[in-house]
Structures are given as structure tokens and as C-alpha cells.
Amino acid sequence: LAKTTQPISMDSYEGQEVNITCSHNNIATNDYITWYQQFPSQGPRFIIQGYKTKVTNEVASLFIPADRKSSTLSLPRVSLSDTAVYYCLVGNAGNNRKLIWGLGTSLAVNP
């Protein structure tokens, strides 16, 4: 089971770019890297997923180096509504590899 390590908390300001790095040294060949966002008392929401290199969608970018032992979630120009907990997951639930959810990174965006 792949364990991840990410910062417990981060602070930012509106309009800034936020980068949250996650380390996953024992990632397996078939594992994907997935990020979720969770607001208080709500279910997590899928943000982005990647396997290698860079993935970009309408809300975020995910950078994955060649060795895949870490990844960085990049949130461009954050707003107050981006204040949430962000979880980095490594695994492949689709192939019955259980996902380990850590405590995530609590991001606070200030005015």
C-alpha cells in the first residue's frame, strides 16, 4: 500500500498560485496519483488524476516527475472558496488496491 506525505497545513492569499507537494516513495507501477478536495461536512470531490508528466484541467495542474516519487498539485489564482482540505492519494482502486487517505493538507486562503 502506497503511503503519502503532504504538509498538514498551508496559508495563501487570494489571487496567488498554490503548490501542494506530496511524496510517495513506494508508488507501484500501476498506481495513479489522485487529488481530492473536501469542504467541511461534505464528501471529497475529485480534482485531478495523473500517471506521469503533467496533467491539466479547468481547475488545477498536476506535475509528476519522471521517478513518480512525488507530485505537485498546482492551484492557479486561488480564491476564498478554495479554502479546503486537499488529499493526495496513490493507488489504483479500480484494480482493488486499497487507497490510503491521510489527513490531507488544510489550505487556508486569506483575503
Next chain:
Amino acid sequence: DSGVTQTPKHLITATGQRVTLRCSPRSGDLSVYWYQQSLDQGLQFLIQYYNGEERAKGNILERFSAQQFPDLHSELNLSSLELGDSALYFCASSVVQGRGNEQFFGPGTRLTVL
């Protein structure tokens, strides 16, 4: 709205009791996952079902059981409830196997054991 529904939204009960939480996955999703989230804690994976069969087991207590029915809805049964079982219980569903980790979460059931 993720398309995953959970009932009830809130549940208050006493220690020693038994409750059933219900989840309806998104239309077309065959996999259902159950998670427990205690106050200020990360999500704990409990169990996964795929098309009616148990596929993966996490930190699910023996007092807890789940099943997925032919219409793909799932139920999580919690028995001999203890104070420490108070938590948010989430259900999630996903499309197909082998597609990584994209799961769609329901709004959760908040269980309070008094």
C-alpha cells in the same frame, strides 16, 4: 451534485443499537465504497463492492457489515454501537475497474451515538 445519494442524512441513536445506512450509486457505476470520517480525521476506507461482490476490505470492524444488492444500491449495517462510532459515513461510487481512483462521493450520513 455527484449523483450519489445517501440516506438518512442524520442519525441519532444510543449505544448498543443497530443502524442501517443506505447508498445509491451514480447511474451506471458498479463499484461502491464505504468510508468513515471521525471528527478532524482523514477518511478511513471500510469496504468496497463491485457488482454485488466484496472486492476490498479496509479497517472495517466485525460489528459492521455491508452488502450490495442486484440493483447496485448498498447498505452499511452498524451494530452494537459505541460512542466512538459517531462519525460521518460516506459512500462513493466509481465507473469501472482499472480506471484509477476517480470516485464520486455522496453527501454522507452523520451518525451520533449517545
